[in-house]
Amino acid sequence: MEETTAQRPTISLLQEESIKEIISSALRILEDPGIEIDNSEVLNILKQNGVMIDLEKRRAKLPEDLVKKCVKSTPKEVKLYNRGGKRRLLLKGNDVHFDPGSAAIHILDDGVIRKPVSSDLEKFVRLADFLEFIHAQSTALVITDVPERFVDRYRLYLVLKNSTKPVITGAFTKDGVHEMKKLLEIVGDKGNVAEKPMAVFDVCPTPPLEWSDITSQNLIDCARYGIPVEIVSMPLAGATAPATLAGAIVQHTAETLSGIVIAQLANPGAPCIYGGSPAIFDMRQGTTPMGAIETIMIDCAYAQIGKYLGLPTHAYLGLSDSKTVDSQSGFESALGIVLGALTGINMISGPGMLDFESCQSLEKLVIDNEICGMALRMIRGIQISEETLAEELIRKMGPGGHFLNSRHTLRWFRAEQFLPSALIDRLTTSLWQEKGSKNIYQKAREEVRRILSEHQPEALPPDIEKELDKMAEKWKPQK
DSSP states (O other), rough: OOOOOOOOOOOSSOOOOHHHHHHHHHHHHHTTTTTOOOHHHHHHHHHHTOOOOETTTEEEOOOOEEEEEHHSOOSSSSSEOTSSEEEEEEOOTTTOOOOOOOBSSSEEEEEEOOOOOOHHHHHHHHHHHHOOOSSSSOOOOSSSSSOGGGGGHHHHHHHHHOOOEEEEESSTTHHHHHHHHHHHHHHHHTTTTTSOEEEEEOOBBTTTTEEEHHHHHHHHHHHHHHEEEEEEEOOOTTTTTTTHHHHHHHHHHHHHHHHOOOOOOOSTTOOOOOOOOOOEEEETBBBBBBBHEEEEEHHHHHHHHHHTTOOEEEEOOOOOOOOSSHHHHHHHHHHHHHHHHHHTTTTEEEETHHHHHHHEEEHHHHHHHHHHHHHHHHHHHOSSSSSTHHHHHHHHTTTTTOOOOOOHHHHHHHHHSOOTTSSSOOOOHHHHHHHHHOHHHHHHHHHHHHHHHHHOOOOOOOOHHHHHHHHGGGGOOOO
């Protein structure tokens, strides 16, 4: 076939000079006032590497040369594998992948917002396992029928049982990473979760400029095991960060770089993803809108900084603040997904989520899957070649002709067009009426039921499933 070229469409919110200014400001903040860390082991690691520590304030002042050295030792790509050990995703450059938002404390079930239980997470995982443009799983719900101290590991267990896709997860306890690593070893490569990682752990600094005891412990534990982490800084512009977008991005940069330093000093070369979940603070309502255009702008801008540093990137986008699946949830999610894809963010977390990152909807997830597919088509760009320009074909058809029966059309229409599922209405009005005049939410409900009744995720080998079940027995819901 004739060689074609396609220019990948991109957006840019920051000029290179602005990126350099933001990084310089963040580096100065890391040195003064520094970062507060509520974990003695982490402080000791920093002290052993020459970092000035104020033990009374538990504050570490990170010198610029150390930060730059740690950024340099961070891998420039992260490979993620499926449950069978085959490489599935590459987080690098402008590659874009999607996973559901994680750790929702509610689920929208038949119009009712309620607390989720284990069976809800199982259904959610099975649904995500089926969806083509949801490339990875997440531990999407904080289940309430399991003892609190076991929730982090039991969620991962349910994902590993019900899907082959890589998973974005996280620990809620100091020993969580150790226990969750054992689960990953059972289904993967025993003793070496670093060689073919299938999980990424979120680790979240506390804004402004703090690391908690639990989260900083999770960070160094993952680093030592070689498990990839997403450093998810969460500044709230106007509340826990400056009200200006630039100021919030400076703080995000400082917090994220501090996590990279901690990880690299714990284990040089530990894989880190430059992530985040910032938001603006709505002064009128006292809320943190994830679908706000300014939130999306902060996400896309900090991702540019991550790219400038040569690191894999992540953001929480594709979420909505609506409490139900409606027009607001559609346009807010589409804005985030499309703009995030145009930015080239490697892992976009958020499909399925509502209500300020606190609620999951199965129906929204299948709708968002369509938006993700459209966004991926957009970033493929427009192919330019002699054949795609079709000058000779246009000349041949001439005025008044048509192209329906041409070989060129048959050859190219599927390659050029994203063909959505029946969820997206492209029917004539009369046919739409014949089929019941259904809106997208009604069709999404039907699609969720169909997938859950028909799709069976690939089963684990019996011996592995038995070992996995045995480990999880002590964590199971109390009857």
